[in-house]
């Protein structure tokens with residue numbers, strides 16, 4: 400058995416995507432989304448749209464991935480940081496205390512799809528003319544009660560590829576008509592990158608032992624893709640061209656020339672055919688199963704103790720000592736979880752935010768995505784228990 404930390408792209412999803420009825424889901428049904436290669440480029444476009452003056456600043460959460468900090472640093476904006484508590488909630492008092500006359504933007508992250516309390520922050524933003532950006536990279540399909548996350552900010556970004564098995568895809572939702580994005584129309588990611596990422600996903604998905612043999616075809620295809628990649632790399636080197644033959648939508652990448660890339664046709668078609676209510680139902684059921692199993696476990700801590708109505712969880716977090724060893728031991732057995740956010744962006748004054756450092760060093764995530772079944776979770780729990 401192999402468990403992937405992300406939803407798997409299967410041959411069936413790739414080929415039957417056009418037949419399914421279109422699902423209408425927020426924010427894709429608003430008609431106000433601009434699509435990008437991934438959410439980091441959606442954020443870069445949001446910052447371009449703001450046209451900040453040099454003295455203006457952005458208030459950002461100290462607990463962050465790295466990837467959402469990079470576009471802000473590149474935009475040249477000044478950044479102030481606020482505290483996030485170890486239960487993933489914003490320290491609202493700290494945030495409000497750090498607002499200065501120069502604060503032009505407040506940036507909030509709905510970690511793992513769980514809603515931040517934004518009523519007060521929204522009110523302050525409106526009163527003081529501050530732009531609110533919601534980072535919903537983890538929160539596609541998540542609601543705060545009946546309100547979809549991403550609908551309170553002036554703008555919101557979503558990383559669609561974290562919830563749906565697509566090669567690439569993020570979007571910017573603009574709620575405030577004062578802002579608009581201007582970019583050349585319809586720049587597609589190059590075909591090689593879509594083929595390469597799809598090949599990796601097809602070969603690397605969650606599989607049972609019985610499916611292992613069938614996976615050989617995809618492993619062979621991936622070997623071909625890697626071979627072509629080496630060839631292309633060589634050609635680009637000879638031509639002394641920086642090249643866009645392979646830009647991952649994931650990892651700690653930010654390529655200026657990918658800023659205008661949209662979502663690939665393949666990804667758009669898969670999104671159109673996705674059964675979003677089933678995805679959400681399965682993720683919630685897996686989360687609740689793990690919650691039941693781990694709620695009394697004394698050798699790890701749960702930063703989140705319940706699954707409120709409307710939340711579509713990204714994964715199930717536990718705080719565990721020696722997180723990286725736990726992650727590796729599971730991974731060595733083909734069971735991939737998340738060693739969540741090990742990268743520290745140099746722009747953040749980490750010494751001032753011990754809680755953020757604590758989360759970055761100790762959070763492990765069990766996958767709860769739509770391909771994970773109880774059998775997978777039981778196997779992961781058994782190995783996890785041994786590690787503890």
Ligand SMILES: Cc1ncc(COP(=O)(O)O)c(C=O)c1O
Nearest residue numbers: 437438439464466467536558569
């Ligand atoms: C909080 C947060 N914001 C933004 C992003 C960027 O999303 P993407 O990888 O689609 O560019 C990520 C991705 O890891 C993230 O975790």
